[in-house]
Amino acid sequence: MLLSTILKPEAVKVIASASSKKRLLHDLGDLAYSAYGAKPEAAVEALLERETLGPTGVGHGVALPHARLADLDRVVGAFILLEKPIDFESIDRQPVDLVFALFAPEEAGVEHLKALALVSRTLRESALCAKLRANNDPSTLYTILTASQGAQAA
Template sequence: MELQEILSSSAVKTTDKATSKKKLLQDLGQHCADLYGLNADEVFQALQDRELLGPTAMGHGVAIPHARLPGLDAVRGFFMRLTKPIDFDAVDRQPVDLVFVLLAPENAGAAHLKALARVSRALRDPAVCAKLRAHDADESVMYYALLGSETSKAA
């Protein structure tokens, strides 16, 4: 599975408005709802419920919140770079500034796991993260290009 199958250039944003994990998940829920025709409250609640099972922060400033939702026809993604890192309950206690949301249909099974593995492999690479952090806040298209090229290499 290639990243471009689940992420469009319009699903890449930068923000300086995230002040807490809850606020970030609400904002992400709204962005995903707007982009994919979902209910923002349902997206937020699904992401929040998943976080209650255990934090989705991987460490080193990266989080991959994910959830299964009714109403989706395929796995969808949304990437956000935070210009002001926030606490995300990471095991290494480092604040998060790179967030990749994965939303999957309720019955996605292997497709959800493959997408999660692909994104996780790419964002565990310190070089990829450094490149993502090196770009200015207004370069959403550059983030998309970097993520696409790096995840295709991670296959």
């Protein structure tokens, strides 16, 4: 599985600031709608519900919110770079500025887990995160995210 198969260039966005974690989840729902046609209200509700199980801030300024949606036929992703980090109740208590959300069909079992592992591995690379933080152009961010994986596969 490649990031380019789950992430469209139009699902990458830079946001100057989000007023709260909930606002950011709404932004992700809007992005899932504009890029993939997912119902934004359902996406936000599913993300909020998942966050009640435990925060998806994984540390080092990275959050990986994820949810299952009835109206999808495959696993898709959305990436947001926040110019001003926000509290995401992360495990290391650090604010979050790199957010990669995954949305999977309700019946996606292994594919959802594979995608989550892939995104987690990718955003665990400190050099890649530094490149993402140094850029604020969505197309450049998309290239950084997807090209890094191509180099690993080669």
